[in-house]
Amino acid sequence: MSKLKIIYVWEIPVRVTHWVNVLAMITLVCTGLFIGHPFSIGQSASSFTMGWVRFVHFTAAYVFAIGLAVRVYWSFAGNKYSNWKAFFPFLTQDGRDKLMATFKYYTFVNRKLPHVVGHNPVASAAYFLAFLLYLGMIVTGFTLYSEHAPGGMMHKLLGWITHIFSNQSLRLMHHSFMWLLVGFIINHVYSCWLMDIKERGGIISSMFSGYKSMEEE
Ligand code: HEM
């Protein structure tokens, strides 16, 4: 029987930003759906439902953006598993081989999973796309938000985007990116669950504790 090795993979900033972003995103999806399709409109100045929903959306938006900024910083300051290079598996031959092997596993062509400690290469490529979507949400969201104060600092920074895309196009993009992210989340939770069962390395608990277990060789 081979021995199990315990490896510290996810440092505190990776775990904290992951779960903070999960909570922020759940809040943003729920409040965003309400903003896009309000089912309660205030009849008087004292019924401020819409205002509160927007306030919660914008607060979660700042938390979400700060979480992303911290994670980007950590991809330069953290260990090799959280490094930015991990999100570009196709840069090295070994990465390309493992990417292909994992892809074959996911598409039922091969039964064997390649041995990886950090993110598997298909997952890290998906995370890179998810990070691009995060950026899309932040740019479209803050551009829409900046319109409340024309002439303000945020509007000076992002106002030019409104000359390229109309207000409604920005809303449509913001809304569509959300559904792409929801698709990513469904696939992500399913894949993590699958890998937890198949690899038996405690991948889900690793996002809480930081540790994964692997067979010695
Ligand atoms: C994952 C992150 C996010 C999700 C899922 C999300 C979702 C949504 C959705 C579904 C809407 C309604 C769009 C419509 O149909 O008209 C919305 C509106 C809005 N969101 Fe977000 N959002 C996110 C991040 C952000 C960020 C980072 C900001 C930055 C401040 C932001 C600012 C806004 C603004 C200003 C509106 C209102 C647009 C209007 O006035 O109608 N959102 N959001």
Ligand code: HEM
């Ligand atoms: C809003 C929902 C979620 C989003 C947007 C999301 C996004 C992400 C992202 C971007 C990463 C890469 C982490 C990094 O390197 O910084 C990641 C990793 C991970 N997430 Fe999530 N996540 C979500 C929910 C969950 C849930 C509910 C679970 C638990 C079942 C989970 C478990 C994990 C695990 C185990 C990893 C590491 C997996 C690996 O090695 O590839 N996530 N997630």
